[in-house]
Amino acid sequence: MTDVFGDLVGQDEAVAMLRRAAASAAALLRTPVTVPAGGHDDLDALAEEYDGDPAPAPADPGAGMTHAWIFTGPPGSGRSVAARAFAAALECVHGTGCGSCPGCHTTLTGTHADVRLVVPEGLSIGVNEMRALVLRAASAPSGGRWQIVIIEDADRLTEAAGNALLKAIEEPPPRTVFLLCAPSTHPDDISVTIRSRCRVVPLRQPPPAAVAEVLVRRDGIAPDVAEWAAAAAQGHVGRARRLARDPEARQRRDAVLAVPRRLTGVGAAFDAASALIEAAEAEAAASVAEIDEAERTALQTALGAGGTGRGAAGAMRGAAGQLKDLEKRQKSRATRAQRDALDRALVDLAGFYRDAIVMALRAPVAPVHTDTASLAGAGAQKWDAEGSLRRLEAVLECRAAIEANVKPRIAVEAMMLALWRG
Numbered sequence: 001m002t003d004v005f006g007d008l009v010g011q012d013e014a015v016a017m018l019r020r021a022a023a024s025a026a027a028l029l030r031t032p033v034t035v036p037a038g039g040h041d042d043l044d045a046l047a048e049e050y051d052g053d054p055a056p057a058p059a060d061p062g063a064g065m066t067h068a069w070i071f072t073g074p075p076g077s078g079r080s081v082a083a084r085a086f087a088a089a090l091e092c093v094h095g096t097g098c099g100s101c102p103g104c105h106t107t108l109t110g111t112h113a114d115v116r117l118v119v120p121e122g123l124s125i126g127v128n129e130m131r132a133l134v135l136r137a138a139s140a141p142s143g144g145r146w147q148i149v150i151i152e153d154a155d156r157l158t159e160a161a162g163n164a165l166l167k168a169i170e171e172p173p174p175r176t177v178f179l180l181c182a183p184s185t186h187p188d189d190i191s192v193t194i195r196s197r198c199r200v201v202p203l204r205q206p207p208p209a210a211v212a213e214v215l216v217r218r219d220g221i222a223p224d225v226a227e228w229a230a231a232a233a234q235g236h237v238g239r240a241r242r243l244a245r246d247p248e249a250r251q252r253r254d255a256v257l258a259v260p261r262r263l264t265g266v267g268a269a270f271d272a273a274s275a276l277i278e279a280a281e282a283e284a285a286a287s288v289a290e291i292d293e294a295e296r297t298a299l300q301t302a303l304g305a306g307g308t309g310r311g312a313a314g315a316m317r318g319a320a321g322q323l324k325d326l327e328k329r330q331k332s333r334a335t336r337a338q339r340d341a342l343d344r345a346l347v348d349l350a351g352f353y354r355d356a357i358v359m360a361l362r363a364p365v366a367p368v369h370t371d372t373a374s375l376a377g378a379g380a381q382k383w384d385a386e387g388s389l390r391r392l393e394a395v396l397e398c399r400a401a402i403e404a405n406v407k408p409r410i411a412v413e414a415m416m417l418a419l420w421r422g
């Protein structure tokens with residue numbers, strides 16, 4: 001039986017840091033007085049004790065508990081997995097994240113009363129959502145441990161929402177912990193002022209061997225399939241699992257990796273662009289359909305619960321507004337799902353040209369796509385290292401253009417032409 005940190009792949013340093021913090025947090029809860037003996041930098045009470053002077057620095061900042069954290073790392077490195085595991089360790093009745101007590105279990109399954117998870121619904125997290133969240137987070141934890149707010153993709157906070165969050169982080173309620181997830185601590189991702197109040201937990205891209213190991217151990221995937229999927233997913237754990245298990249995901253990837261050999265002329269380049277865009281749209285539609293259904297069910301359950309009591313009329317009026325909100329969120333999410341699907345395809349394509357460069361240079365590193373290694377080898381002969389590099393750059397420029405809000409079809413068409421011309 002592994003504990004709550006068992007699903008964090010290849011993140012030994014981060015896990016050690018979080019274990020220390022959880023132990024420190026558990027010690028803090030056991031401290032009978034309101035002001036702890038020191039070693040905790042989260043309590044404004046300390047600052048007041050010292051008559052306006054700043055709180056003394058803890059002897060070992062890495063070992064202590066604090067009230068605000070940022071989990072950073074590339075997509076798929078497990079930012080939200082780490083945040084959830086840490087939340088479970090904080091709510092664990094043993095204070096360790098044992099993985100089997102009610103505190104751990106309810107946190108990991110998303111039913112703990114004191115743990116709130118914010119998953120971005122669309123392209124950004126709005127101020128109203130954040131204000132409501134901050135308000136609820138200020139109440140005393142019902143389980144007697146911690147109130148925890150996990151914000152996935154904190155880089156998608158609107159500026160106003162960021163300010164609402166900052167206020168809460170600056171004046172934290174004594175038992176409230178904020179866990180933010182973001183790609184990096186770059187000011188584009190997270191404001192400097194929020195960053196300055198948080199401790200950073202950097203996650204790295206897990207090595208393929210570690211990803212393959214967890215696919216075999218946890219998901220029961222055959223070792224050879226796990227190894228192939230881990231390499232093809234380039235360190236993205238969720239993507240590796242999907243490739244290993246979902247035949248449709250494999251087909252979509254095959255179609256993307258067939259692009260380089262289909263580029264035989266201008267017409268073919270435009271056809272390939274259309275195919276890529278349409279595949280992304282289809283993938284997005286499939287992924288959104290699943291979430292939408294779960295969400296509709298949840299909303300129906302919530303509305304059903306209010307439908308028979310004294311507040312039934314009010315609940316019905318509220319229902320119309322909630323349905324409208326839901327539609328709005330779902331539209332915004334569909335846009336984002338399309339962008340994400342397209343980005344995954346571009347990452348696969350970039351991996352192909354990366355393999356071609358590696359082969360042209362005869363570099364002693366493993367290919368990303370073992371199953372198209374011979375095609376990449378043929379490309380390497382035809383284009384040489386420089387031609388392969390120009391093509392890789394065209395893919396990366398396309399990603400950057402879409403990130404900068406260029407219409408995806410226009411960016412992808414430009415890329416396909418560049419890939420064809422070299």
Ligand SMILES: [Zn+2]
Binds near residue numbers: 093
């Ligand atoms: Zn536990």
